[in-house]
Amino acid sequence: MMDSPEPSKINRSSSASALNASVNTPSSESPQVQESPFFRFASNLSPMRPAKACHVAPSFLGLNSPPLVFKSPRVNCDRESRYLERPQGTHLSSVEMSQSYNGGNSLRVAPGDSNESNSQLPLPERFATDTQQDIGLRNDTNTQSCSFPTSVDEYLADPGDTDEMYSVNPDVEQSTYAVESEPSNLTRTKKVILKCNGNDDPGDKAEEPSPLSEESNEIHQERPVENPETEGDKRVVERVSQEHTKLESNLAADVSHNSLTQHAGNGPDHSDCAAQSMSDPLQDVKESKDCHEMVSTLHVRQENISQDGSEASLKYHGIRRRCLKFGEAASSALGSNMSNMKLNATSSQMHFVNPFKPVSSLYLQRGIPETGSKPADYFSPSLKEPIALYPASGHDKRKLSPTDAGNSEGLDQHTPGKKKKKTSSTADGNGCKRCNCKKSKCLKLYCDCFAAGVFCLDPCSCQDCFNKPEYGEKVLETRQQIESRNPLAFAPKIVKSATNAPSNMEDVNLTTPSSARHTRGCNCKRSMCLKKYCECYQSNVGCSSGCRCEGCKNVYGKKEDYVAPDHALSKERVSSNVEKGSDSTMLNKPEMVASREDLFQKEFYDQHHLSPITPSLQCSDQGKDMFPSHRSLMLTDSCDSKSYENVQSPAPPCNSASCILQLTPLSNPDSTSGAPSIPAKPVGTSAPSSRVSHGCVRQLSGGSLRWRSSPVTPRNTNLGEAQHLQGLESDSRLFDIVEDETPAILKESSTPTKTVKANSPIQKRVSPPRVIGSSSSGGLRTGRKFILKSVPSFPPLTPCMDSKGNGNEDGNVDSGNGATK
């Protein structure tokens, strides 16, 4: 039927019909409405029947878009994003196939549809018919499931939606098929709408099938026209296409038909369908079943529904999706500016990740279902802030390591080794990392998950794992213990240093910022820093003076070649730093007196700090909050404001996350350095000076600055700043973390800085971690001291992806932390 009709006409009709539908709403179908002059007029305008048009309309996302806004933008967004993300090729083909069946409809579908096709994919899988299409689709299914919901809201809100989506699809199909029964279409759309709106009513579930069946019926009907033989395959295809269309259509339809939704009545739909489709009931039934199954399996919707639409299930799904997305995002992000890009592209994701969300959410993101308070408890609520989406923990080293991140994508490339194998093992395709702990119970830093501040998930192969929500208390306790030993234990290990990039760096196409350095440095004896055994190498950063490696041949920068950034900035400082002995370079030494430059810088940073920010910080309260994710160091400003540095964790993928982190104000570099400095040794752990030093080093990476700035204030330019900025710019890495030279600030602070100082800047201890705000502030305030609070590490938000993060490589910026040892 559809063949002949010019697409254009159809479109028109569709649009027109849509309008009608919206206007008429439920009643539109009613005879009265039809009779209305307007209706007639509209009908006359296009040869197409309104009903059809309606259906068609959905197919066109663009057209529908407006309505979508009203309806459930989320869905659209998600899907769209999804579409974008996913490989569509196969699907498209399938879709097209289906379309072809449909006739002229195919034309419409095509472009935008690819997306749809993707969404649909799952269904086909479920159907699991043997058709090739199915196969092709399957590949995507995983991704889909993961990608699905972009936002938590969606999950929550739409648990049913997904189903609806499917259910809706029928409408779409109809649209394609639509020619015949208008009413049916409307009803269907109504159903869809209902579902969407309706939340999860169990009843809906029951209903859902019907729509599908109906759709299927319709499809069948049409199919018959073509080839009975191929019908099976076609069905699959159609379903897919339908789903795609449905999704789109749903949105549009929903909007337009919301009124109709009331009608929701299943009966009508079925009746309509029946009427419309002459197809055999049997087929319908089967299809409906299939549809249901598919939905349930893929989307879990059913589960949700079954559970009364419990959010949990949804969330869970959402999580999965997130992981995938993150991975995707990460991958995508890797290259470029991720932050922005991703944000935009994956806005949906961003939603999920909302930095401000409680930690629990973070976990969720990671894929962990919220267990409730535990996770939240575990990670202090304060986290809200920007925890990095990334996995920040420096520990991630391996996982997080850029390479890994890379796994997620391109980054790996950088790593010569490549070895993705592992990465693959460690990270699922999505980029989510997973551990394989056997004896540590995932409560030690050996465990990447734990180190990253995230709970272990299914993908993990760990044994006797206690890093689960159920054991939240234990996890926290353990974390605290570890932090007590080393406040920076969960801090990012890689920090960007503004200055020097190793000469080598250039040679290597590194994604990582040249300036980035491992806060503690490596201790390689045999790997020559050319294998992932080396944390520096793994993070795609050059070795620095802080490293104790032997025979360093790190392609990203040899230890020997390393020039401490600080030095560059101010040598005075360096001298001061020297104190520590550790070569660590300046960074560490908070103590040092700050040179004027430093001071300037400090101010500069301060300004940054001023920027709003940081939500996260607060967390610290106890000092030990665990916020795994990013290990940013918190510094408290005398003033109150806490600033922290962020360290980004490598988590790359989540650029967004990184962004978030940065949002937090940095404490001034100083602070950062301060952090280390802060750490007054007392607390202190003994961190090797050298290591510390690295951390301390400031590095202001431009990147970090940026981040900061972004969130907040623009700021100033001080001389020092300028310098820093330059450095930063050079780096231009999103990830970069700024480091500061704490010293300056600390120094500045007339007061106490010293008190604050820590030995190794990096490391540890902020002395009193604690109270960050308050306490520190008090004493500190006077001077602007920055104390490192505890450096809570933030959980990587992004759970998964991050880890590897590509971004990381770049991203690895950690703020200084480092300090663990």
Added chain:
DNA sequence: GAGTTTGAAACT
């Protein structure tokens, strides 16, 4: 996939 190597983390 099993076994080895490696270096960080943890422990003494």
Added chain:
DNA sequence: CAGTTTCAAACTC
């Protein structure tokens, strides 16, 4: 702080 042990990833075969 140094040395040793433990651990899990990285790597090799």
